[in-house]
Amino acid sequence: xxxxxxxxxxxxxxxxxxxxxxxxxxxxxxxxxxxxxxxxxxxxxxxxxxxxxxxxxxxxxxxxxxxxxxxxxxxxxxxxxxxxxxxxxxxxxxxxxxxxxxxxxxxxxxxxxxxxxxxxxxxxxxxxxxxxxxxxxxxxxxxxxxxxxxxxxxxxxxxxxxxxxxxxxxxxxxxxxxxxxxxxxxxxxxxxxxxxxxxxxxxxxxxxxxxxxxxxxxxxxxxxxxxxxxxxxxxxxxxxxxxxx
Amino acid sequence: xxxxxxxxxxxxxxxxxxxxxxxxxxxxxxxxxxxxxxxxxxxxxxxxxxxxxxxxxxxxxxxxxxxxxxxxxxxxxxxxxxxxxxxxxxxxxxxxxxxxxxxxxxxxxxxxxxxxxxxxxxxxxxxxxxxxxxxxxxxxxxxxxxxxxxxxxxxxxxxxxxxxxxxxxxxxxxxxxxxxxxxxxxxxxxxxxxxxxxxxxxxxxxxxxxxxxxxxxxxxxxxxxxxxxxxxxxxxxxxxxxxxxxxxxxxxxxxxxxxxxxxxxxxxxxxxxxxxxxxxxxxxxxxxxxxxxxxxxxxxxxxxxxxxxxxxxxxxxxxxxxxxxxxxxxxxxxxxxxxxxxxxxxxxxxxxxxxxxxxxxxxxxxxxxxxxxxxxxxxxxxxxxxxxxxxxxxxxxxxxxxxxxxxxxxxxxxxxxxxxxxxxxxxxxxxxxxxxx
Ligand SMILES: Cc1cc2nc3c(=O)[nH]c(=O)nc-3n(C[C@H](O)[C@H](O)[C@H](O)COP(=O)(O)OP(=O)(O)OC[C@H]3O[C@@H](n4cnc5c(N)ncnc54)[C@H](O)[C@@H]3O)c2cc1C
Numbered sequence: 001x002x003x004x005x006x007x008x009x010x011x012x013x014x015x016x017x018x019x020x021x022x023x024x025x026x027x028x029x030x031x032x033x034x035x036x037x038x039x040x041x042x043x044x045x046x047x048x049x050x051x052x053x054x055x056x057x058x059x060x061x062x063x064x065x066x067x068x069x070x071x072x073x074x075x076x077x078x079x080x081x082x083x084x085x086x087x088x089x090x091x092x093x094x095x096x097x098x099x100x101x102x103x104x105x106x107x108x109x110x111x112x113x114x115x116x117x118x119x120x121x122x123x124x125x126x127x128x129x130x131x132x133x134x135x136x137x138x139x140x141x142x143x144x145x146x147x148x149x150x151x152x153x154x155x156x157x158x159x160x161x162x163x164x165x166x167x168x169x170x171x172x173x174x175x176x177x178x179x180x181x182x183x184x185x186x187x188x189x190x191x192x193x194x195x196x197x198x199x200x201x202x203x204x205x206x207x208x209x210x211x212x213x214x215x216x217x218x219x220x221x222x223x224x225x226x227x228x229x230x231x232x233x234x235x236x237x238x239x240x241x242x243x244x245x
Numbered sequence: 246x247x248x249x250x251x252x253x254x255x256x257x258x259x260x261x262x263x264x265x266x267x268x269x270x271x272x273x274x275x276x277x278x279x280x281x282x283x284x285x286x287x288x289x290x291x292x293x294x295x296x297x298x299x300x301x302x303x304x305x306x307x308x309x310x311x312x313x314x315x316x317x318x319x320x321x322x323x324x325x326x327x328x329x330x331x332x333x334x335x336x337x338x339x340x341x342x343x344x345x346x347x348x349x350x351x352x353x354x355x356x357x358x359x360x361x362x363x364x365x366x367x368x369x370x371x372x373x374x375x376x377x378x379x380x381x382x383x384x385x386x387x388x389x390x391x392x393x394x395x396x397x398x399x400x401x402x403x404x405x406x407x408x409x410x411x412x413x414x415x416x417x418x419x420x421x422x423x424x425x426x427x428x429x430x431x432x433x434x435x436x437x438x439x440x441x442x443x444x445x446x447x448x449x450x451x452x453x454x455x456x457x458x459x460x461x462x463x464x465x466x467x468x469x470x471x472x473x474x475x476x477x478x479x480x481x482x483x484x485x486x487x488x489x490x491x492x493x494x495x496x497x498x499x500x501x502x503x504x505x506x507x508x509x510x511x512x513x514x515x516x517x518x519x520x521x522x523x524x525x526x527x528x529x530x531x532x533x534x535x536x537x538x539x540x541x542x543x544x545x546x547x548x549x550x551x552x553x554x555x556x557x558x559x560x561x562x563x564x565x566x567x568x569x570x571x572x573x574x575x576x577x578x579x580x581x582x583x584x585x586x587x588x589x590x591x592x593x594x595x596x597x598x599x600x601x602x603x604x605x606x607x608x609x610x611x612x613x614x615x616x617x618x619x620x621x622x623x624x625x626x627x628x629x630x631x632x633x634x635x636x637x638x639x640x641x642x643x644x645x646x647x648x649x650x651x652x653x654x655x656x657x658x659x660x661x662x663x664x665x666x667x668x669x670x671x672x673x674x675x676x677x678x679x680x681x682x
Contacts, residue, residue, distance in 0.1 A: 013270050013309060038271045041326075045312035049337055187270050187309075191249030 002052060002079035003131070004028035006070060006121070008059060008114055009087030011035050013186045014136065016042060017205035018084055023051035025209075028077060032059035032070060053077070061087050061113030062105065071120045081125055084134035084208075085114040090151040090188065103150055110154035115161050122165065126172035132212050133169065133176045135162040139220065142180070142229045146244060166217065177211045178218040179204075182225035197222070247278065248303070256542055257293035258549030259610040260638050262300035262671055270309040272416075278305060279414065283387055283667040286414045288328065288355030292362065293552045294638030295671035296409055304670075305414070307357050313337070314417060321422040322380065327357030327415040332533055339428035339528055344478070346378035346423040350583075352533040357415040362635040363407030363596040365587065367454040367476070367532070373590020374598050376406030378421045386413035386662040404658035406593030409634060409673060412662040427480030430454075430531040435521035436514065440469025440566055444602070447586040453477050454531070456585055460510040461569065461578035461606050462503070469569055471584065472517050476531050483527045491539035495547045501609055503576040510580055545609050550579070551638055553618045554605035556587055556598065557630035564628035565602055568621050572606055577614045581607040594651035594658075595678075597633045605636065615639060634672065642677035652678070 005022045009015050010031035019029050023046035031039045031046070031054065039056030046054035057073060058066060074081050088110035096102045118133060125131040140148050141155030159178055166176035183189055183198045199222045207221040220226040235243070248265040267284075269275040278284060286305045287297035297304070311328035321343050325334065332352020334345050349364040358364075363376045372378070381394035384405060395402045405412045433452075437443040443457060452475035459471035499505070535541055542550070557565050572578050582605065589600040608614035618639050625632060631648040632640050646652060656679055659668075666679060673679055 011271060016270075035271060035273060038273065041272070041312050041314060044314050048313040048316050187268070187274075190268060191247075 001130075002028065002077075004030065004053070004074065004077040004079060004081055006030045006032060006074055006081070006083040006117075008032050008061075008083065008085045008117060010042060010056075011038055012086050012188075013201040014181070014184055014204055015084070015086035017201040018086070018134075018208055019046055020049055021205045021209045023047070023049040023054065026050050026052055027082075028053035030055055030057050030070070030073060032057045034058070034060050061109045064113075064116065067117050067120060070117060071124070074121060075124055080128060080131045081121065082132045082134075083118060083121055084136070085118070086136050087114050088136075088138070088151070088155065090148060093146070093148050093150065096150050106150050107154045107157070110151060111158040111161065115158065118161075118165060122169065125169060125174045129173040131169075131174050133162070133165060133174070134179060134208055134212060135159075135165075135176065136179045136181065136208075137162070139180050139182055139225055139229050143232055143240070175212075175215050177208065177216055179208055179211070180218070180220045180225065180229070182220065182222060182228070197224070247274075253290070253298070254549065255290055255292050255294050255297055255638070257551055257610075257638055258542055258545070258547075259551055260295045260298065260549075260671065262295070262298035264299055264301055265303045266306055267303070268306040268309055272310065275305070275310065275414075275416075279385060282665065283385070283413065283663055285668045285670050286327075286357065286410055288358030288361075289330065289353045291349075291351050291354050291358065292634075293636045294634075295675060296362070296634055297358075298671040299669075300671050307414075308355060310416075311355070321424060322419055323422050324417060324419045325356055326417045327355060327360075329356050330354065331356070331359060332529065332536065335528060335532070336428075338422060339425060339478075342424055342427070343422040344425045344528070346372050346421060347375040348532050349375075350533065350535070352529060352536050356418055356420070357410075360406060360415055360418060361408060361410045362633075363591065363593050363598075364635065365590075365598050367456045367585070369590060369598060370455065370586055370588040371453060372423065373588060374406075374592050374596055376592025376596065377590055378423075379406065379592070380419040380421055382418040383416040384413040384662075385416055387664060387667075390416065400654070400658050401662065403593050404655050404662070407591070407596035407634075408593055408655065408659070409595065409670065409678070411659045411668050411673060411679065413668070425478035427478060428528050429479050429481045429483045430476045430526050430528050431479045431523065432474055432476040432526055432531055433521060433523045434517045435473045435475075436517055436519060437469070437471050437473050439467060440569070443469050443471060443473065443584060444562060446473050447584070447602070450475055450586070456583060458513070459569075459582045459584045459604070460514055461572050461582035462507045462510050462576065464570075464573045468573060469566070469584075470514065471582075472514065474531075478528070479525070481525065483525055489537050489539055492541055492543040494543065496544045498546055498609075500544055500546070501579050506578065506580055513580065545579075545607075548610040550607055550609050551614060551618060552581075552605055552607050552636040553621050554603060554633040554636040555621070555625040555630045556601050556603040556633070557625065557628040558599065558601040561628040561630065562602060564624060564630075565604055568604065568624050571617065571620060571624075575613065575617050577608050577611070577617055579607040579609065581605075594655040595634070595649055597631055597635070599631060601630070603633075605633075637672075640676065642675070645676050645678070656681075
């Protein structure tokens with residue numbers, strides 16, 4: 001059956017790699033994000049790589065009024081409807097410390113904005129008895145750290161949301177994959193100090209695609225982050241609170 | 246963060262630069278980076294030497310601006326961003342019956358890099374160089390963005406093909422792809438027992454794709470022995486490409502010591518049966534045999550390596566033989582050595598190809614190897630041949646001047662496109678390409 005992927009935050013390099021992977025499988029892709037011109041070029045690229053349909057569509061996680069437009073466009077496609085969420089924003093923690101009013105924006109970008117889109121899409125997915133949601137969180141959501149705990153908190157909220165959505169969509173033949181990437185070689189991490197074991201966006205996209213195929217629930221990518229985070233989660237709080245990692 | 250300060254190198258890792266690199270993922274970001282003036286661009290830094298280095302300055306890596314924009318299945322014309330890799334274009338289009346008309350020996354080279362070095366492939370004798378299949382390109386010069394085609398701006402176009410990025414930042418190009426039968430290769434491999442036999446087979450070959458591996462350690466009777474590969478595209482099914490592997494660390498120095506290389510070359514030579522054989526392979530295995538091993542340049546250890554590549558006119562074949570004798574006698578060569586027959590095709594003022602034979606040999610970066618390469622360079626000059634900018638890291642400006650007779654015309658065009666000289670790279674400075682003689 002034909003499938004259409006709504007890709008939120010499609011300008012990011014991870015999303016781009018995922019869109020190309022979906023395109024190569026012959027699926028349709030709706031590329032949603034803020035840079036319309038850039039996404040139009042990506043749409044051309046996806047079509048040339050085999051996408052049945054590829055289109056750029058405006059999306060800003062902070063513009064609730066625009067969400068209905070996305071949902072309507074998805075509804076007009078036949079077949080299975082799926083969505084992949086790559087949005088999120090991570091201003092340096094020091095900027096947030098200086099200006100706490102940045103917090104709602106981070107939470108909207110990384111959690112509540114995309115959650116609202118998914119919430120609106122869920123009934124359609126249920127009606128069609130299938131489809132997949134890919135939610136890209138972060139290992140930062142596994143434990144609050146001094147370096148980025150606002151972003152981490154938003155992603156933790158998103159992960160909990162995804163777990164609930166999984167519980168719901170599973171009943172209707174759908175599926176939800178929660179993805180927790182470690183360090184990925186994107187424009188967000190370019191030139192940041194302290195990066196190690198950095199994965200390419202293509203590698204991450206391939207891992208996600210396989211997880212969708214195999215109906216995995218929660219994946220870390222690259223896989224070894226599962227073990228790194230297992231250790232980090234098990235450090236007792238009385239020690240963790242004094243650490244700087 | 247836009248700029249990353251780092252120390253980086255070309256593929257040979259013998260020369261390094263320290264400076265700032267940006268890697269824009271969107272056109273908007275690139276435009277912003279260039280708003281205060283031009284900055285040199287690079288692709289995947291698969292050039293061996295310093296063509297893609299800018300020590301103490303900035304460079305923009307184009308590899309994330311890599312989208313395919315339009316394709317016409319009726320004509321085979323593909324428009325693509327400059328950062329797209331040749332191997333990805335081949336993988337996407339070969340199943341539909343089209344290939345990039347010219348492909349270098351690594352699929353990681355970008356379209357921008359292939360233009361800026363006017364690269365050649367295993368079909369150079371028939372298809373010519375990369376730039377001969379570029380119908381037009383979008384170029385960001387000092388005076389803004391423009392479309393450049395051989396018709397609209399002949400001189401600027403010819404200065405850009407093989408022009409080492411000195412006319413501007415290449416944004417995208419329209420390429421004429423070449424029709425192919427499918428995405429497998431039918432390859433005939435034959436042993437060549439020595440130099441004369443090798444050359445006569447190269448001259449007589451009627452295959453579309455031809456390449457010779459040469460055992461640069463063999464001396465005496467066996468001098469110039471090797472394996473001739475002749476390939477044609479075909480349709481069919483092949484086993485999937487074997488998984489890529491990576492060289493995780495720098496190899497120790499003895500990894501490529503003379504006895505190891507000789508033993509390897511013996512094995513490699515006798516792998517092909519004495520009567521030859523025909524095999525079917527995926528296109529990637531034929532065109533980009535080394536890409537299966539990621540970071541194979543680490544095999545040469547921390548000090549890196551050099552590739553010497555020259556081309557000499559047909560009549561100068563004996564000079565090339567003398568070079569091979571010097572190489573074989575030195576015992577310094579690595580297993581990577583290639584002999585090809587080139588046709589006359591070239592697209593730019595600084596393009597490498599000329600009708601003749603080209604020899605490429607890798608050497609670990611050692612004093613003795615550098616001294617040998619310097620001798621080989623002098624022999625190339627004497628033979629009226631040329632050194633290849635994509636491989637060179639040791640030549641001097643004076644040698645190069647004689648090899649590229651259109652250098653003055655090139656310099657004049659470049660001065661118009663980048664009057665402030667902002668696009669200069671380490672190679673351009675080392676070889677004094679943009680300064681008067
Ligand atoms: C294993 C291997 C095999 C090879 N085999 C061959 C072969 O068979 N034939 C052959 O001809 N070459 C061959 N090469 C050389 C290679 O094809 C060239 O060096 C090519 O230029 C590499 O492309 P790149 O994208 O890495 O460019 P880089 O090395 O990054 O850059 C090369 C030059 O292009 C300029 N440049 C790159 N992109 C742009 C842009 N967008 N705008 C303006 N300027 C730009 C740079 O400034 C630089 O001067 C081989 C290299 C390797 C490593």
